[in-house]
Amino acid sequence: MTSALYLEDPRLLDFEAKVLATHRTKQGTEIVLDRSAFYPEGGGQPADHGDIDGIPVVHVRSDGGSIFHRVEGEVPGALEDAVVRCRIDASRRRDYQQQHTGQHLLSGAFMQVGPYPTVSVHQGSDYTTIEIEASTIPELDLDRVERLTNEAIEADLPVAAHWATEETIDRYPLRRPPKVRDSIRVVQIGDFDCVACGGVHLSRTAEVRMVRLLDVESIRGNTRTSWKIGDRAFAHYRETSTVVKQLGGALSAKTHELAERVGMQEERIRSAELEIRRLSERLHELVAERLLHEAERRSRSGRNHAVITAHLAEEPKDLLRGVTERLVEVPGLAVCLVNRTGDRLQWSIGAGPGAPLEFESVRGELLPIIDARGGGRRPIWQGVGTRVEQAPAFLERFRELVAAARREDD
Numbered sequence: 001m002t003s004a005l006y007l008e009d010p011r012l013l014d015f016e017a018k019v020l021a022t023h024r025t026k027q028g029t030e031i032v033l034d035r036s037a038f039y040p041e042g043g044g045q046p047a048d049h050g051d052i053d054g055i056p057v058v059h060v061r062s063d064g065g066s067i068f069h070r071v072e073g074e075v076p077g078a079l080e081d082a083v084v085r086c087r088i089d090a091s092r093r094r095d096y097q098q099q100h101t102g103q104h105l106l107s108g109a110f111m112q113v114g115p116y117p118t119v120s121v122h123q124g125s126d127y128t129t130i131e132i133e134a135s136t137i138p139e140l141d142l143d144r145v146e147r148l149t150n151e152a153i154e155a156d157l158p159v160a161a162h163w164a165t166e167e168t169i170d171r172y173p174l175r176r177p178p179k180v181r182d183s184i185r186v187v188q189i190g191d192f193d194c195v196a197c198g199g200v201h202l203s204r205t206a207e208v209r210m211v212r213l214l215d216v217e218s219i220r221g222n223t224r225t226s227w228k229i230g231d232r233a234f235a236h237y238r239e240t241s242t243v244v245k246q247l248g249g250a251l252s253a254k255t256h257e258l259a260e261r262v263g264m265q266e267e268r269i270r271s272a273e274l275e276i277r278r279l280s281e282r283l284h285e286l287v288a289e290r291l292l293h294e295a296e297r298r299s300r301s302g303r304n305h306a307v308i309t310a311h312l313a314e315e316p317k318d319l320l321r322g323v324t325e326r327l328v329e330v331p332g333l334a335v336c337l338v339n340r341t342g343d344r345l346q347w348s349i350g351a352g353p354g355a356p357l358e359f360e361s362v363r364g365e366l367l368p369i370i371d372a373r374g375g376g377r378r379p380i381w382q383g384v385g386t387r388v389e390q391a392p393a394f395l396e397r398f399r400e401l402v403a404a405a406r407r408e409d410d
């Protein structure tokens with residue numbers, strides 16, 4: 001059995017104790033002491049950290065009246081029966097005392113405003129969540145809960161713990177019925193809140209400093225509220241005001257203008273995107289027209305205009321597809337375009353209605369020329385190759401294959 005010192009004195013952070021036992025577990029070694037101020041995980045509050053004779057304590061749990069301190073690293077064999085010096089990580093303890101005491105105040109305030117009963121709490125390493133039994137909570141009520149709690153903090157109310165039994169428990173105005181029957185520990189914060197709890201709290205509410213609502217979400221028909229409490233609320237204020245300042249600088253706007261300014265920016269981006277799409281389509285049309293025009297000129301000089309090939313460079317990524325889409329509308333036309341961007345060669349092949357081109361039967365001969373991958377289905381196939389210097393050979397072979405297919409058709 002371990003005497004739980006944290007229940008009587010939440011300020012005790014440095015103490016001596018006798019080692020009752022040590023044993024190995026899967027995760028490390030656990031040390032049992034005759035007395036301990038280390039808070040074991042429970043009631044939504046994480047365990048204290050610290051050290052025992054310089055050996056870091058990384059987790060603490062309570063089981064059957066004993067407190068098990070899990071330590072990292074090697075534990076000297078002769079530790080049993082030894083008297084050890086134990087120290088608790090003060091800033092971690094203070095943080096969770098703030099979280100825990102702040103949570104009591106918030107749960108109390110929720111009852112005064114609603115009543116909105118607390119279903120469960122979780123003290124995370126970043127923020128504390130309180131799940132409330134209500135499908136929705138009006139924003140006005142959330143504001144009142146936050147304000148009431150900050151007023152209780154400012155009033156610097158005393159936080160006291162009392163022991164009660166089943167007979168004496170009715171003397172206390174408990175926020176909810178206790179979970180244990182005898183030796184009930186009651187935590188009373190002035191006349192603001194009263195609840196049965198075995199956790200470690202602060203001694204006065206002013207030490208909580210501040211609470212700030214972070215987020216509200218629906219979960220299992222309840223409402224989960226997330227809070228920044230204590231020093232975390234101040235750190236959060238510092239972070240967010242820095243971000244707001246940076247945004248204000250970037251957008252040349254005052255804080256109250258930011259939301260409207262961002263809305264305006266979004267509107268400008270939306271219309272710019274529309275304009276880009278319109279211009280791209282126009283560009284694809286013009287390039288397709290130019291290629292057709294050149295092909296017609298060549299056909300007058302005796303060459304077949306039913307094949308179009310083109311070697312482009314550093315064009316936008318969607319240009320090949322856009323141009324090919326327009327060219328495959330021309331009956332009988334076979335198209336092969338490449339676009340070199342850096343050390344990659346984008347390729348696109350298209351077949352207009354009735355064009356004598358079966359891609360699957362020529363891919364084995366064509367794609368290796370530029371070491372390409374890709375595919376598609378009639379009327380457009382596309383992909384990327386790596387042998388950019390082979391682009392002319394690739395296009396030339398395409399023309400030959402189409403010409404051969406055409407002779408077969410004839």
Ligand SMILES: [Zn+2]
Nearest residue numbers: 100187197199
């Ligand atoms: Zn508590």
